[in-house]
Amino acid sequence: MTQSILIIYFLSLVVFVNGGVPFEFFQFVEQWGPNVCNTGARVSPCHTPPQAKFTIHGLWPSNHSNAHLLCQSITKYTKVLLLERQLNISWPDLKGGMNNEFWTHEWNFHGKCSDPPFSLFQYFQMSLNLLQKFDVLAILKAAGLNPQTSQNIGIQNIMTPIQRTTKKYPGIRCYKNVKTGKSQLNEIVLCLEKDGATLIDCPTFVSSTCAKSIVW
Ligand SMILES: *[C@@H]1O[C@H](CO)[C@@H](O)[C@H](O)[C@H]1NC(C)=O
Numbered sequence: 739m740t741q742s743i744l745i746i747y748f749l750s751l752v753v754f755v756n757g758g759v760p761f762e763f764f765q766f767v768e769q770w771g772p773n774v775c776n777t778g779a780r781v782s783p784c785h786t787p788p789q790a791k792f793t794i795h796g797l798w799p800s801n802h803s804n805a806h807l808l809c810q811s812i813t814k815y816t817k818v819l820l821l822e823r824q825l826n827i828s829w830p831d832l833k834g835g836m837n838n839e840f841w842t843h844e845w846n847f848h849g850k851c852s853d854p855p856f857s858l859f860q861y862f863q864m865s866l867n868l869l870q871k872f873d874v875l876a877i878l879k880a881a882g883l884n885p886q887t888s889q890n891i892g893i894q895n896i897m898t899p900i901q902r903t904t905k906k907y908p909g910i911r912c913y914k915n916v917k918t919g920k921s922q923l924n925e926i927v928l929c930l931e932k933d934g935a936t937l938i939d940c941p942t943f944v945s946s947t948c949a950k951s952i953v954w
């Protein structure tokens with residue numbers, strides 16, 4: 739009797755811990771290295787000069803309430819060796835140069851929330867696929883925009899080509915350069931259904947940090 743109660747107790751514990759955390763949508767966050775690393779501070783926050791491209795910041799299971807999701811998966815982070823070469827290129831730790839620590843953080847604070855259904859491997863693979871599939875730099879270039887020449891650009895001019903191409907509203911995140919005082923494009927966010935594949939409009943709270951005119 740006591741034994742079967744104990745067994746039921748442990749079973750329910752396993753189901754609970756394995757249940758992941760309910761979330762409503764994904765934010766896929768791409769960062770623009772040259773601006774992330776150009777804060778205006780005397781010492782650059784980055785350990786090496788970044789390339790002029792968007793790289794992954796993270797794929798974040800999110801709620802519309804924007805509440806911080808506490809992840810409960812029991813899957814501990816382990817290096818995804820099969821993907822490491824590509825992760826080094828597409829998901830580098832711009833600031834510290836500690837890629838593996840960066841990926842560990844993203845998994846522990848975000849990725850775990852979507853496990854299940856997405857395993858650690860699937861989570862990183864899905865992120866790499868999303869960066870390839872939604873090439874924001876190519877979209878902006880096709881619209882005649884270029885980071886070298888677009889010094890002050892209306893935020894709408896960045897939103898519109900992405901919205902036209904993907905048919906969904908992206909989020910735009912900016913950062914104020916402490917030296918110039920200008921608002922600069924830091925991150926572009928694409929929002930997806932829980933399936934990690936179907937784009938949806940980003941909720942407005944995703945982009946509320948930009949001035950009307952920004953530096954890219
Ligand atoms: C997030 O949303 C899901 C589904 O609406 C809900 O079950 C869950 O409790 C929410 N989590 C938090 C931390 O608000």
Ligand SMILES: *[C@@H]1O[C@H](CO)[C@@H](O)[C@H](O)[C@H]1NC(C)=O
Nearest residue numbers: 822823824826835836837838
């Ligand atoms: C990824 O980069 C790290 C340095 O950050 C390096 O030690 C490792 O060998 C690289 N992995 C691959 C597969 O290129």
